[in-house]
Amino acid sequence: MSATALKPQPETAALNVRIKRLPHAQGLELPRYETELAAGCDVRAAVTEPLTLKPGERFMVPTGIAIAVPPGWEAQMRPRSGLAAKHGISCVNAPGTIDADYRGELKVILINHGAEDFTINRGDRIGQMVFAPVYQAAFEEVDELDDTARGSGGFGSTGV
Numbered sequence: 001m002s003a004t005a006l007k008p009q010p011e012t013a014a015l016n017v018r019i020k021r022l023p024h025a026q027g028l029e030l031p032r033y034e035t036e037l038a039a040g041c042d043v044r045a046a047v048t049e050p051l052t053l054k055p056g057e058r059f060m061v062p063t064g065i066a067i068a069v070p071p072g073w074e075a076q077m078r079p080r081s082g083l084a085a086k087h088g089i090s091c092v093n094a095p096g097t098i099d100a101d102y103r104g105e106l107k108v109i110l111i112n113h114g115a116e117d118f119t120i121n122r123g124d125r126i127g128q129m130v131f132a133p134v135y136q137a138a139f140e141e142v143d144e145l146d147d148t149a150r151g152s153g154g155f156g157s158t159g160v
C-alpha cells in the first residue's frame with residue numbers, strides 16, 4: 001500500500017442512512033461519531049429507568065432507533081472497549097448483525113462478564129455501530145473443492 005493510500009481520506013463520502021427515532025427515544029442523542037475518523041458511531045440506551053445487570057446477566061437493551069441500511073451494506077453492533085475493560089460489559093453476539101432489510105428497533109445484547117453489578121442509565125452509550133459492505137454468496141454445489149496447502153487443517157493446526 002502506498003503512503004498516500006495510508007493517509008486519512010476525510011473527503012471520503014459518507015454513507016447515507018435513514019434513521020427513525022422511536023417514541024421512547026425522545027430527547028436522546030442519535031448515534032454519533034465521537035471523533036473525526038471514528039469507525040463506529042455510539043448508540044444509546046433508551047431505557048426508561050436504570051437497568052442493573054448482575055454478574056453473568058444479559059439483557060437486550062433498547063436503543064430507541066430504527067435504521068434502513070442501504071442494500072449491499074450491513075451494520076455491525078459492537079461492544080465498546082471502555083465498558084469492556086472497566087466493567088466487563090460486552091455484546092453476547094459481538095459483532096451483532098443488522099441486516100439491510102431490518103426495520104425494527106436496534107437492540108444491544110449486553111452481558112456483564114464482570115464481577116460487580118453494572119447499571120445502565122438512560123442515554124448511556126452502550127455499543128457502537130460500524131457500517132460495512134457485504135456480498136451475498138451465490139452458492140455453486142460441487143463434488144470436490146480445489147486443493148490447498150492448508151487443506152482441512154484449522155483450529156490451531158499451525159501451532160500457537
Ligand SMILES: O=c1ccn([C@H]2C[C@H](O)[C@@H](COP(=O)(O)OP(=O)(O)OP(=O)(O)O)O2)c(=O)[nH]1
Pocket residue numbers: 077093095096097098099100102105106107108109
Ligand atoms: O445485536 C443485534 C443483532 C441483531 N439485531 C436485529 C437486526 C437484525 O437484522 C435482526 C436479526 O439478527 P440476526 O440475523 O443476527 O438474528 P437471527 O437470530 O438470525 O434472527 P432472524 O431469524 O430474525 O434473522 O435483529 C439487533 O437489533 N441487534
Ligand SMILES: [Mg+2]
Pocket residue numbers: none
Ligand atoms: Mg438471521
